[in-house]
Amino acid sequence: MVGKFLSQSCGGHDGVCDFCGPNVRTKIMRNIVAGNWKSNKLMSEALKWMEDMSPWMPNRGHVEVMVAPPTPYLAMMSSDAPKGLSVIAQNVSSEGSGAHTGEYTAEMLKSCGVSGAIVGHSERRARFGDTDALVAQKVRALVSEKLQAVFCCGETLDQREAGTAQTVVHDQLTTAILGLDASALPFVVVAYEPIWAIGTGKTASSEEAQAMHASIRGWMAETFGVEKASEVAILYGGSCKPSNAQELFSQQDINGGLIGGASLAPLDFQGVVEGHPASQQA
Numbered sequence: 001m002v003g004k005f006l007s008q009s010c011g012g013h014d015g016v017c018d019f020c021g022p023n024v025r026t027k028i029m030r031n032i033v034a035g036n037w038k039s040n041k042l043m044s045e046a047l048k049w050m051e052d053m054s055p056w057m058p059n060r061g062h063v064e065v066m067v068a069p070p071t072p073y074l075a076m077m078s079s080d081a082p083k084g085l086s087v088i089a090q091n092v093s094s095e096g097s098g099a100h101t102g103e104y105t106a107e108m109l110k111s112c113g114v115s116g117a118i119v120g121h122s123e124r125r126a127r128f129g130d131t132d133a134l135v136a137q138k139v140r141a142l143v144s145e146k147l148q149a150v151f152c153c154g155e156t157l158d159q160r161e162a163g164t165a166q167t168v169v170h171d172q173l174t175t176a177i178l179g180l181d182a183s184a185l186p187f188v189v190v191a192y193e194p195i196w197a198i199g200t201g202k203t204a205s206s207e208e209a210q211a212m213h214a215s216i217r218g219w220m221a222e223t224f225g226v227e228k229a230s231e232v233a234i235l236y237g238g239s240c241k242p243s244n245a246q247e248l249f250s251q252q253d254i255n256g257g258l259i260g261g262a263s264l265a266p267l268d269f270q271g272v273v274e275g276h277p278a279s280q281q282a
C-alpha cells in the first residue's frame with residue numbers, strides 16, 4: 001500500500017537527527033482513519049450507517065478505514081462490511097477463555113471476523129478500571145492473535161500544563177509496548193488522544209499534535225529501530241472533524257485519526273477521511 005511520503009525521523013527534522021542521520025525519505029506504510037462510536041447507535045442505525053458508507057468506500061484512496069461499533073453489532077457488521085471497511089472492537093478481555101463472565105477474548109473477536117480492538121482509551125482508563133497493566137495485557141492478547149491493537153495514550157490538561165505530557169505518554173508506551181517483540185509491530189497502531197481534547201470540541205493545534213507524534217515516533221525508533229518505527233501508524237484523536245482533518249493529517253508524523261463524534265454521521269466521517277492526503281492517491 002502506498003503511504004504518505006515522510007521523513008523517517010525522530011522528530012520531523014529536515015537535516016540530521018540522532019535517529020535518522022541524514023534525512024532519508026521513506027514511505028510510511030499505513031494511513032488509517034478509525035471511527036469510535038462509543039456507546040452510540042442502535043442496531044438499525046448501525047446498519048443504515050454501513051449502507052450509507054458502502055457506495056463511498058472506493059473514494060478512500062489509500063486510507064485504511066476502520067470502525068469500532070458497540071460490541072453487540074460486531075459479528076453482524078464484520079460479515080456485512082463493504083470492501084475496505086475493517087470492523088474493530090472498543091475493548092477486549094485481558095484474559096483467555098474461561099470463567100470470566102462478561103468478557104470476550106481476542107480469539108472470539110477473530111472468530112467473528114473482527115480485525116482488532118481499541119485498548120487503553122482514556123474513558124476506559126478513567127471509568128472502567130483499565131490500568132496500565134491491564135492495557136498491556138490486552139495489547140498482548142490482540143497481537144498474539146494477529147489482530148490490530150489500537151493503543152490509546154494521552155495526557156490530561158493538568159499534566160500538559162505541568163509540562164509532563166511527554167513523560168506521561170512515554171510511560172504509557174513503556175508499559176504497553178516496550179516488551180513487545182518487533183514482529184508484533186505490524187499489529188500495533190498508536191492513537192495519541194490528549195484527554196482534554198476528547199469530546200470537548202477543543203482540538204490540539206497541528207503543531208502541538210505533531211510535536212507529540214514526533215516524540216512518540218522517536219520513542220518507537222529508540223525502542224525498535226528507525227525502520228520499524230516508521231511503519232507504525234500514529235493516529236491523532238480528540239475533536240477531529242472534517243474542518244480540521246486535513247491540517248492535522250498533513251503533519252509529518254500524523255498518519256490519520258481516531259474519530260469519536262465525527263464518525264457517527266457517514267458524511268462527517270467521509271469528510272474526515274477525505275481530509276487525509278492519502279485519500280487522494282489513486
Ligand code: PGA
Nearest residue numbers: 198199238239259260261
Ligand atoms: P472525539 O473522540 O472525536 O469525539 O473527541 C475521540 C475518541 O475518544 O476516540
